[in-house]
Amino acid sequence: AQSVTQLDSHVSVSEGTPVLLRCNYSSSYSPSLFWYVQHPNKGLQLLLKYTSAATLVKGINGFEAEFKKSETSFHLTKPSAHMSDAAEYFCVVSETYKYIFGTGTRLKVLA
Amino acid sequence: GAGVSQSPRYKVAKRGQDVALRCDPISGHVSLFWYQQALGQGPEFLTYFQNEAQLDKSGLPSDRFFAERPEGSVSTLKIQRTQQEDSAVYLCASSWTSGHGNNEQFFGPGTRLTVL
Numbered sequence: 001a002q003s004v005t006q007l008d009s010h011v012s013v014s015e016g017t018p019v020l021l022r023c024n025y026s027s028s029y030s031p032s033l034f035w036y037v038q039h040p041n042k043g044l045q046l047l048l049k050y051t052s053a054a055t056l057v058k059g060i061n062g063f064e065a066e067f068k069k070s071e072t073s074f075h076l077t078k079p080s081a082h083m084s085d086a087a088e089y090f091c092v093v094s095e096t097y098k099y100i101f102g103t104g105t106r107l108k109v110l111a
Numbered sequence: 112g113a114g115v116s117q118s119p120r121y122k123v124a125k126r127g128q129d130v131a132l133r134c135d136p137i138s139g140h141v142s143l144f145w146y147q148q149a150l151g152q153g154p155e156f157l158t159y160f161q162n163e164a165q166l167d168k169s170g171l172p173s174d175r176f177f178a179e180r181p182e183g184s185v186s187t188l189k190i191q192r193t194q195q196e197d198s199a200v201y202l203c204a205s206s207w208t209s210g211h212g213n214n215e216q217f218f219g220p221g222t223r224l225t226v227l
Contacts, residue, residue, distance in 0.1 A: 044218040090153050101153030
């Protein structure tokens with residue numbers, strides 16, 4: 001069975017410092033992996049996706065993630081946080097049509 | 112271009128009332144999904160349509176929940192005899208092709224249902 005664990009429910013960083021949001025997954029097959037961002041009262045927006053091509057995936061707004069099969073991880077990073085990055089972030093695993101979401105990480109960016 | 116839209120955005124219902132939530136997917140999208148997001152949780156899968164066919168309804172919590180997509184476009188999620196535990200945000204998503212794991216799903220803003 002597939003599952004996702006987001007290791008931190010809350011992360012706080014100062015503006016201009018790096019961001020690391022951690023995600024571990026479990027899957028019987030070669031899954032597709034996604035990161036979505038959810039701003040208050042807005043729909044979920046895709047940041048990036050991994051679909052068995054390059055293991056380092058670049059997304060929008062300077063975010064990237066690295067697929068590490070040996071560690072079953074798909075951590076999200078950004079070199080320099082911006083105030084507008086404050087939001088809820090979801091890691092998603094999918095083997096078929098169904099998305100399995102993690103419980104989310106709330107990112108707070110301090111001025 | 113227009114994204115996925117949902118209506119109403121907010122719905123307050125008294126316990127026992129029936130509610131209907133509407134989803135307008137992106138035009139031409141074959142697949143449509145409904146998810147339920149409880150407060151402080153990630154979205155959880157409810158049901159999946161490919162065109163008008165409901166191929167998976169394994170996530171519907173009870174037989175009080177019913178979804179349809181009669182013409183393969185707009186979809187309605189109906190909840191009968193609402194209970195307090197039904198309070199959540201209901202998200203609709205659509206994607207271009209038939210369901211495969213690597214197809215991006217485009218999400219609507221959700222309907223926040225509060226059952227008093």
